[in-house]
Amino acid sequence: MAIFGPRANLFMNVALLAAAGGVTFLLILIWVVPVMGYNSQERYTPRQPVPFSHKHHVSGLGLDCRYCHTTVEISQNAGIPPIHTCMTCHSQIWTNAEMLAPVRQSLAEGKPLRWTRVYTLPDYVYFDHSIHIAKGVGCTECHGPIGDMPLTRKATTLYMSWCLSCHRDPAPHLRPKDQVFNPHWQRTADTPSGKELMAEYHIHPETLSDCGVCHR
Template identity: 50%
Template sequence: MTQIFSPAADTWLRLFLLAGLALTAGGLVMVVGVARSDYVTSSNFRPSQPVPFSHRHHAGELGIDCRYCHSSVEDGPHAGLPPTATCMTCHSQIWTNASMLAPVRDSLAENKPLSWTRVAKLPDYVFFRHDVHIAKGVGCETCHGRIDEMALTYRAKAFTMQFCLDCHRDPAPNLRPANAITAMGWKPQGDVRAAGEAIAAHEHIRVGELTHCYVCHR
């Protein structure tokens, strides 16, 4: 009888199967890795801006409260960007002739807003309101990181669905009292979970409903 396959055929078959499985597994790992990479999530990306604004200087060194510039964060869906007049409240008195502030002066003179590049941006299909999160005790730092340490603003957290769901499933560790909403580097005293759960109960946060699809997609 003529032998169709060589004695090494079984070995080669096993090697091909193992190679196929390895390639499939490696491909899945690569896809997941790319999906969560800074390139896709835009994390740690510092886009060019019309003015090299430093949160580290303004929010950190000078201690300016977030709400001074982002004035609608407590009563609207968007935090808002400051109009040029807000910038010139200070810069009409200090650094008035600085070359880097020329776009700010031109913006005021021409009555045209500065064209800032959005850093913290969610997809259009995501429903999100700043005022709701602020009112319930979610601090700026929770989503935006230590903004007071950023010389140039970047996205510190990857705004993935998983990031939001992790908090919605268990918001207690991320909640803080109203007087610490904009505080950077704030740490609760005592039991973090107990403090967060007390805030959740006081604010009537219905944890079991936060993961329903309609909460974020409407």
């Protein structure tokens, strides 16, 4: 009996083709996955304990970002409001709303609500909100049209290349300081140019992409 039957060649060809196809597929995957939204979680809109709407609170009611995110100007962390802040209004408004039951429960039990983080950075990135605010980078530069989001979603990839695109050329992303917290700000004819703002804020892009700026 022969070791190789009449169909051995066919099997061999199919196996070789499959192997080649598999390798090609893997290569494409390695190339494509990092730029896919699935990987960067862009537009990621996690389920939250309460379906909090920035659109309603910011654009509808006109609350300033800092009403809740109180430490954004002075700290690395913008600050997630304690339940006390929610209840400042909701002790009087929508007191029986089903949607807000977890908020009332949190206050009654003294247990913080556990929101799901939307913007996550790796531990080797030392991001600081306060310096970006101080240098005229508006909230919406990174958080997208947050004032129009019924549910908070991730508006960017947060890839290092995305960070660097602004660190290398900050001018188009700057605005006057009194407009930093305005989610609907748009550049007008009177707005100082990016170059002028860069000079005013003492921003030096030639050192902004040094490794140590973000990694320590």
